[in-house]
Amino acid sequence: MSFSAEQFKQQFPLFAQEENAGLVYLDNAATTQKPLSVINTMRDYYIHSSANTHRSSHRLARKSTEMVEQVRDKARQFVNAASGKEIIFCRGATEALNLLAHCLCSELEPGDEIVISTAEHHANIVPWQMAAKRHNLILRYVPHTAGVPQFDRLGEVLNERTRVVSLTGGSNSIGLRPDLSLIRQLLRRMHIMWVVDGAQLAAHEEIDVQKIGCDFFVCSAHKFYGPSGIGFLYGREILLESMPPWLGGGEMIAEVEFQQSRYAELPHKFEAGTSPLAAIAGLGAALDFLSRQDRVAMAEHEQRLTRMLHRELSASPNFRLISQVHHNLGIIAFVPVHGSATDLMHWLDERDIAVRVGHHCAQILGRTSGNQVTVRASVAAYNTDSDVRDFLQALDDYCEVQQSAISDEEVEPTSWTRDDFSLLQLERLASHRNWQGRYRELLLWSKVVSRKPEIRNPENLVRGCESEAWLVHREIDGRHFFGLDSDSRVVKGLGALLLSQIDGCTTEEIEALDLPLLFKELGLSKHLSQSRSNGFYALMRRAFHQVESGENRL
Numbered sequence: 001m002s003f004s005a006e007q008f009k010q011q012f013p014l015f016a017q018e019e020n021a022g023l024v025y026l027d028n029a030a031t032t033q034k035p036l037s038v039i040n041t042m043r044d045y046y047i048h049s050s051a052n053t054h055r056s057s058h059r060l061a062r063k064s065t066e067m068v069e070q071v072r073d074k075a076r077q078f079v080n081a082a083s084g085k086e087i088i089f090c091r092g093a094t095e096a097l098n099l100l101a102h103c104l105c106s107e108l109e110p111g112d113e114i115v116i117s118t119a120e121h122h123a124n125i126v127p128w129q130m131a132a133k134r135h136n137l138i139l140r141y142v143p144h145t146a147g148v149p150q151f152d153r154l155g156e157v158l159n160e161r162t163r164v165v166s167l168t169g170g171s172n173s174i175g176l177r178p179d180l181s182l183i184r185q186l187l188r189r190m191h192i193m194w195v196v197d198g199a200q201l202a203a204h205e206e207i208d209v210q211k212i213g214c215d216f217f218v219c220s221a222h223k224f225y226g227p228s229g230i231g232f233l234y235g236r237e238i239l240l241e242s243m244p245p246w247l248g249g250g251e252m253i254a255e256v257e258f259q260q261s262r263y264a265e266l267p268h269k270f271e272a273g274t275s276p277l278a279a280i281a282g283l284g285a286a287l288d289f290l291s292r293q294d295r296v297a298m299a300e301h302e303q304r305l306t307r308m309l310h311r312e313l314s315a316s317p318n319f320r321l322i323s324q325v326h327h328n329l330g331i332i333a334f335v336p337v338h339g340s341a342t343d344l345m346h347w348l349d350e351r352d353i354a355v356r357v358g359h360h361c362a363q364i365l366g367r368t369s370g371n372q373v374t375v376r377a378s379v380a381a382y383n384t385d386s387d388v389r390d391f392l393q394a395l396d397d398y399c400e401v402q403q404s405a406i407s408d409e410e411v412e413p414t415s416w417t418r419d420d421f422s423l424l425q426l427e428r429l430a431s432h433r434n435w436q437g438r439y440r441e442l443l444l445w446s447k448v449v450s451r452k453p454e455i456r457n458p459e460n461l462v463r464g465c466e467s468e469a470w471l472v473h474r475e476i477d478g479r480h481f482f483g484l485d486s487d488s489r490v491v492k493g494l495g496a497l498l499l500s501q502i503d504g505c506t507t508e509e510i511e512a513l514d515l516p517l518l519f520k521e522l523g524l525s526k527h528l529s530q531s532r533s534n535g536f537y538a539l540m541r542r543a544f545h546q547v548e549s550g551e552n553r554l
């Protein structure tokens with residue numbers, strides 16, 4: 001078999017929609033798109049087979065039950081588990097990790113230890129913290145260098161009290177893949193339970209839990225082209241047998257008496273309540289879909305794109321790369337040298353390029369590495385070379401605009417009352433024929449807005465702006481004056497546009513303005529992302545409220 005990204009992409013109807021014709025989707029670590037076979041299977045389930053499982057014995061119930069057990073077997077094959085009893089359906093990796101933290105830790109003694117790493121997703125940190133608090137356990141971290149866990153040094157934090165080691169199979173924030181065979185070596189012959197958080201890994205390579213040698217493996221279908229709301233936990237049968245159940249309710253019992261119950265056999269012991277049946281059907285379709293692909297060729301394609309992106313970004317003086325190309329699942333994490341990561345994300349969004357900015361549910365890694373907010377581009381097999389080229393071109397354009405905006409001297413901080421908006425000419429902004437020119441002009445306008453640490457307090461924070469923004473107001477002799485601050489240049493630019501229209505005006509003059517119309521006429525509503533537009537309107541609403549309420553009148 002071989003692999004063609006273009007042909008693969010054709011199986012995903014989202015990309016065929018007119019509104020998505022230019023979409024470059026690089027947010028696959030958050031969730032992947034779904035192929036038609038998954039969508040149709042879920043629809044067909046409701047049309048042809050919908051009934052509750054296991055409890056009733058009529059035709060539809062039997063059909064639905066059969067479907068669930070068939071999907072369980074597909075999941076078993078997907079990770080090469082020894083038996084279907086070892087596959088527990090969950091809502092996803094988060095629920096599976098909560099189940100493990102709850103059930104494993106309730107059997108531990110105070111002072112027992114759990115080891116995790118700085119590269120874990122919050123889903124593999126918080127449940128262990130909660131359980132550690134509840135049962136007086138000690139949480140340890142794999143030694144790290146500048147936040148990056150050194151998995152080869154895992155042995156340094158293991159001791160006779162270590163009971164559980166729960167580590168990522170691949171980091172969602174920097175893409176780092178630990179060498180699982182090395183971890184297996186280090187844990188060999190120690191009676192420690194090993195959990196692999198495979199939420200990212202399962203999307204990128206074939207999984208063989210017997211070869212990995214782990215005791216538990218968790219994953220979420222939506223990360224590998226399946227539906228959201230379903231995933232599964234693999235656990236070694238002997239361990240699952242000895243664990244207490246987690247949630248109580250229907251399906252997980254054999255018999256209920258007045259004071260106690262006898263629990264169902266595996267795997268049902270851990271599946272209380274009605275399962276998300278259509279999602280299970282969709283998971284089955286996703287597993288079938290993957291089994292029809294050449295997974296090795298798919299992974300090679302993803303790795304080639306990952307290398308291309310790392311090569312280009314590492315050669316650019318305008319970006320600082322956080323992720324490394326080696327042992328990487330397909331995630332490129334970086335920060336722009338000039339401007340904020342959020343501004344860059346919006347710039348990309350305005351070109352219909354989807355990436356993610358933030359801490360990526362890995363705040364400990366962000367804090368320990370000193371990179372609390374990064375831009376993350378994550379690839380999937382339907383990404384093409386042209387996606388990568390469009391992305392890189394958009395980054396180049398962004399840098400060009402930033403460079404011309406920063407070449408002017410930085411404005412010295414002054415008091416907020418002194419920002420002078422009178423030089424900002426609307427005609428000049430409107431005279432730029434293309435959007436790029438207008439955007440550059442807005443960035444230049446942002447320089448009028450001086451830094452004002454004194455107004456940065458919760459009282460002045462404008463709700464509804466995605467990037468933080470603070471706005472203050474004072475009315476002097478019937479005229480309204482405003483002070484604005486933000487870390488985002490774009491927000492400052494938009495704020496400068498707003499204040500150029502209203503600063504120093506009377507209430508009547510402000511009320512006579514039609515700012516939404518102006519915003520539209522300048523093409524801002526067309527070119528800016530929805531969240532940026534919302535930010536402008538949030539600033540406008542706050543300013544109007546201040547005018548109307550007569551706050552801070554002198």
Ligand code: PLP
Pocket residue numbers: 029030091092093094095121123124168170171172197199200220
């Ligand atoms: N673990 C990792 C490494 C992840 O990337 C994620 C999700 O991004 C999770 C766990 C949690 O997965 P879910 O939100 O599907 O439960």
